[in-house]
Amino acid sequence: MSTSRGLFDPDFLQGARAAIPVWIAFLPTSFALGIAAKVHGLSFSEITLMSILVYAGPAQFAALDPLATGRPALQILLATFLINLRFLVMSSAIAPYFRRVKRAGLLFCLHFLSASSFILSYTHFQKASAKPSPSENPEAADEQNLRYFMGTASTSFLVWLMGSGLGYLAAVRIPPGFEEVLKFLLPGYFACMLAVELRERTARLMGVIALFAAVLGMMLNQNWGWLASALLIGTGGWWMQQWIQRDSASS
């Protein structure tokens, strides 16, 4: 049975090693987030606090403009809720692997859940559970899982926090004349990430339509237009994909 040795625990270190590609991916995103926060007029402590408490790139990005322009609080919280709803599926899927760990520890550790740490840990746990290990104590196995998860999740969190802080500090030092680049940086990066991630044609088409519909939505209602158009287009896109899947299954 393996025993916990904090940062030098083999399970923690194994998780941290597996997360190195995530650190590399997190650095430019969090760096761009820090720059965008400065462009939107947030303070260093505000973006740092947001990275600590929220730690979810898309939701943080979505909140920058509404926070800076003083949009309704309900809109910001609703957008945060809707964008982060994907954690619901991840959290419930990973929970069985931590079933026997102490509740307090689990409540703390789950704050560090991100899409990347979920994918790394979940695939690792599935592989590990497929291997027979009759001598393993189930309680110890769950503790081991949690240490592996913390190795991936907490180190990625630290990289995110550091990246957003460094990005903010770098933006302070960027000379005037680069405003257009600064304005482009974060939305441009997220658009590129979507271009790489979206595989279904319907999802790609939906992304393009949502991009233009948001402009129209904002012109119709500057507070809620973008959110309402995204909900409408997202639901419509999903419905269309369902219809296509049903149609191809029946033919």
Next chain:
Amino acid sequence: MDTTRLGLIIGMGVVTYAIRVLPSLFFAGRNFSPVFDQYLRYLAYALMASVISTSLFFTGAHFETAAAPLRLLALCCAVLVAFWSRRALWGLVAGVLLTLIFS
């Protein structure tokens, strides 16, 4: 620190923490249907595209008419490079370079 913003950041933190933690307490091991999972993904994608648009083409509630065509061109170029190279960073570099050249 602005107290309204501070309150909102804390609120965002609470909302996100609840979504991260509550399912593991109440729905542990429950398999959500792939249809529901797909709906959440589509919703997140549409929201992201919407936020990209508003943060790129608007300052507050004002649509930046003069800058919008160039930004759209840079965005299209970045997305195409990212799509073909399968690397988001390459796309960003292309978009930034185009923005630098034309601004």
